[in-house]
Amino acid sequence: MAIVRLFASDVGVLAALYQQGLIERPAALPPLTAAERSLQSAMQSEFAMLAKGFASMREDPHFPQEHGRLALQLLFKPNMSSNATLPDYQRIARASQLTASEFADGLRQSPPPRRQDWRNPIGNILVAVAIPDMSQYLAQLHDLDARIQLYNRLNTLAPGFSSAQALAQAAEGNPYGLGPARLVEGPPQRLCYDGPREDAKQLRCLALLSQDPAPVASHIRP
Secondary structure (H helix, E strand, O other), rough: OOHHHHHHHHHHHHHHHHHOOOOOOOOOOOOOOHHOOOOOOHHHHHHHHHHHHHHHHHOOOHHHHHHHHHHHHHHOHHHHHHHHHHHHHHHHHHHHHOOOOHHHHHHOOOOOOOHHHHOHHHHHHHHHOOOOHHHHHHHHHHHHHHHHHHHHHOOOOOOOHHHHHHHHOOOOOOOOOOOOOEEOOOOOOOEEOOOOOOOOOOEEEEEOOOOOOOOOOOOOOO
């Protein structure tokens, strides 16, 4: 998701320039559309690569040496392994079409158990470790939307606005529906929306360059 971080960085730079009065008031940025958030094509490609990888393992000269060709034939079923991963990729593709609040609600639900087949013990192990937690990438897309919301709201204020004004302006607008923005101590001081996952990249935040003192939260909920 390098492109998400690059775009978020550009938004942060524009916000900083406007706060310092170095540029005219920029135009509001539209939120990401469902099509822009969609991971349908990406998940199709990921699934195809994984299925190809499973199929090629039987041709890997090192794999039969370690496990024995007969054992490989009996205990590893490439097609069965690929089919077991398909629901995961389909679920991720569907989740990418959800709104931020729907996505947050979905994280509170336990994913359905992945099907395991006793005829494919090696494949069961491989499937269990083959799929990363893709919800972190979906969260970054919604976190970027949160930054866009902050950007648009702060840009309605005149340059040199106070932290109190920033807080008031961002009291609403959290795409996750998880409450108003809060101040987080720096440096620099930041205005952040809460979200359902940890925001290590601070995508849900914008730096505030005003120097006025204001009550600051010691931390932000994940």
